[in-house]
Amino acid sequence: MRDDFAIFIMSYKRPNNIATLRTLNKANYTGKYYIIVGDDDPCLKEYQEIYGDILKVFNKDEIAKEFDLYDNGGSNKCIVYARNYCFKLAKELGIKYFAQFDDDYIELAYRYPQDGKLKICNIREFDKIVDICIDFLEDTGALTIAFAQHGDFIGGVQNKFLQDRVKRKAMNSFFCKTDNPFTFDGRINEDVNAYVGLGRTGNLFLTFCDVSLKQKHTQQNKGGMTETYNEGGTYLKSFYTVMANPSCVKICIMGDKYLRIHHRVNWNNAVPKIISDKYKK
Numbered sequence: 001m002r003d004d005f006a007i008f009i010m011s012y013k014r015p016n017n018i019a020t021l022r023t024l025n026k027a028n029y030t031g032k033y034y035i036i037v038g039d040d041d042p043c044l045k046e047y048q049e050i051y052g053d054i055l056k057v058f059n060k061d062e063i064a065k066e067f068d069l070y071d072n073g074g075s076n077k078c079i080v081y082a083r084n085y086c087f088k089l090a091k092e093l094g095i096k097y098f099a100q101f102d103d104d105y106i107e108l109a110y111r112y113p114q115d116g117k118l119k120i121c122n123i124r125e126f127d128k129i130v131d132i133c134i135d136f137l138e139d140t141g142a143l144t145i146a147f148a149q150h151g152d153f154i155g156g157v158q159n160k161f162l163q164d165r166v167k168r169k170a171m172n173s174f175f176c177k178t179d180n181p182f183t184f185d186g187r188i189n190e191d192v193n194a195y196v197g198l199g200r201t202g203n204l205f206l207t208f209c210d211v212s213l214k215q216k217h218t219q220q221n222k223g224g225m226t227e228t229y230n231e232g233g234t235y236l237k238s239f240y241t242v243m244a245n246p247s248c249v250k251i252c253i254m255g256d257k258y259l260r261i262h263h264r265v266n267w268n269n270a271v272p273k274i275i276s277d278k279y280k281k
Helices: 019-026 044-054 060-066 082-092 125-141 160-164 190-197 227-246
Strands: 003-009 034-039 056-060 097-102 104-115 116-124 144-149 175-176 205-215 248-255 258-263
Touching: 003 019, 003 082, 019 205, 056 060, 056 082, 056 205, 060 082, 082 097, 082 104, 082 175, 082 190, 097 125, 104 144, 116 205, 125 144, 125 175, 160 205, 190 227, 190 258, 227 248, 227 258
Parallel strands: 003 034, 003 097, 034 056, 144 205
Antiparallel strands: 097 175, 104 116, 104 205, 144 175, 248 258
């Protein structure tokens, strides 16, 4: 396993329940990893006792000076602080590449069509996936790339997400270059804020659709962002991106049987385009 890469697992109030570690072990990951927590975590002592030197603790007030929360106050039980700290930590550790993972991943798998059906196969050689992702990051010139998420494949083999294989967005998991940093902004929905806001200025945020991750149910799993989501609801979560990008993001209702409020990005209004010469004055 290459020594210029590490995985940063961002955690909050889950010292005894970091599912991502177990999932990486099942996938036979042999590289470096660190647990990232804020110094205000009420379970900090437990983290220190369990993880020792692989635990990295940061101060949220200091990191908050480096990005925009989009508001004048609210809960600081948010992952955006840790996301921005990861770039600083990677530089301190002297690594060239890193990945940001949440602490609640219960599956890392290949997704592929076969015999007219959508197939799934758990990853057992994650070190190879790391090499592929880093090569993909370098070859595309993307600012970051991410894995697909379990829900992206609803609809099976007819799902356009699967057919495209690469999508212009990145959420949740991020593979990054230390010397090509960017900021996550907004107290909530920071990943969407990043790929829409920075995408509007021509930066590439890409999802690598051949690999997917599955998480525990977000608003039923204690710790992490659950308290913040339960306090504000999905309307508040989505509206942070509307505030930042009102020309191309709106609130909508998603779902068939079980409806929920979500954001919708109008990509025709969001990203730069190459204009045909026929429109030249």
